[in-house]
Amino acid sequence: MLKEVDFYYFSPTGGTKKVGQCLANALAKSAILHDFADKKHSAAPTAELSIIALPVFGGRIPAFAAQKLKLIDGKNKKAVAIVVYGNRAYEDALLELNNLAKESFNVIACGAFVAQHSMYPKLGEGRPDEADIEELNAFAALILRKLACGQNGEIKVPGNYPYKADFIAPATPVSSDSCCLCGKCAQACPTDAIAICAGKLTTDLSKCMLCMACVHACPNHARALPEPMQKQIQLMLDKYRSARRKNEIYI
Ligand SMILES: Cc1cc2nc3c(=O)[nH]c(=O)nc-3n(C[C@H](O)[C@H](O)[C@H](O)COP(=O)(O)O)c2cc1C
Incomplete structure (x- = not known):
């Protein structure tokens, strides 16, 4: 060793x-x-x-x-x-x-x-x-x-x-009403795509790589992929479960 x-x-x-x-x-x-x-x-x-x-x-x-x-x-x-x-x-x-x-x-x-x-x-x-x-x-x-x-x-x-074409995020995760603006998501974001300004949270799509760090870091489970995207992912990926x-x- x-x-x-x-x-x-x-x-x-x-x-x-x-x-x-x-x-x-x-x-x-x-x-x-x-x-x-x-x-x-x-x-x-x-x-x-x-x-x-x-x-x-x-x-x-x-x-x-x-x-x-x-x-x-x-x-x-x-x-x-x-x-x-x-x-x-x-x-x-x-x-x-x-x-x-x-x-x-x-x-x-x-x-x-x-x-x-x-x-x-x-x-x-x-x-x-x-x-x-x-x-x-x-x-x-x-x-x-x-x-x-x-x-x-x-x-x-x-x-x-x-190689395959570069992966480009088509959308960013979003925050629900249960977001308490604690800022944990912004701290976790490796590319500083999330900002909290005047009581509002914004996510910059041009910086987001959809890495899911913000979703993982949210203590209230208030951050998630947009619902249509979740459905699309499920449709795309379900066949790989077996x-x-x-x-x-x-x-
Ligand atoms: C944006 C994105 C794209 C992904 N693309 C693939 C993929 O092409 N093939 C795959 O098997 N898993 C894919 N995954 C799953 C990740 O590779 C896998 O969950 C990995 O363990 C994530 O690393 P982490 O837990 O360290 O964040 C993707 C995940 C994300 C967030």
Whole structure:
């Protein structure tokens, strides 16, 4: 087991962090956390190994997180790059993350793991679960073995280039009458899209990436996707409920 790992992540509703933290726990005694939602600039890695974990938005990695990752000087240190998706599909996200991470890290392993869908929690409900954690532990054992052998070599992952079109939010979450203007949603928003001014809450669609951090942070459950959008999502995603999507590793 390693002494520590650097853990870079973007996790608006906690699923990506949970998966990455399980992997970190199996790899090292402690993790240095680097949250891409923090407004401060993220530091370069100091540990032997980094974990980079991003969620999948529309088959891609969120552009916001990609920009943050570009600012990190990985010093060509070793890294494990993983995407976390909501039991539909990860499409081009892992290829995009691997390509981007390779620009400044030496990527020695990649993976795609499932967590509960942040827009439609009935998809992947309860994941990562015990079986996922076992698979994360097994993945960690392979990574540690690879580190010990000093093996190297390019990691190939599925996905297409050019990538799918950028994910663009068609609408923002909205607040209901039970909103008490506490401002927790505005604090949680990574892009400062939410403002409270003269007793009114507004959300800037041009800044919103629909990451659901505001919905997750609302203590009164007063924030949600607009109802027509919820219905559309249900129609689109219900068919993915029956199959348990697999975690995939590339090492
Ligand atoms: C805007 C948006 C788009 C998403 N697109 C996909 C997708 O294309 N495929 C998928 O399986 N899950 C998708 N999801 C689900 C997330 O990838 C999944 O819930 C992930 O765990 C969210 O990370 P978080 O819990 O760290 O916020 C999407 C979620 C959001 C908010």
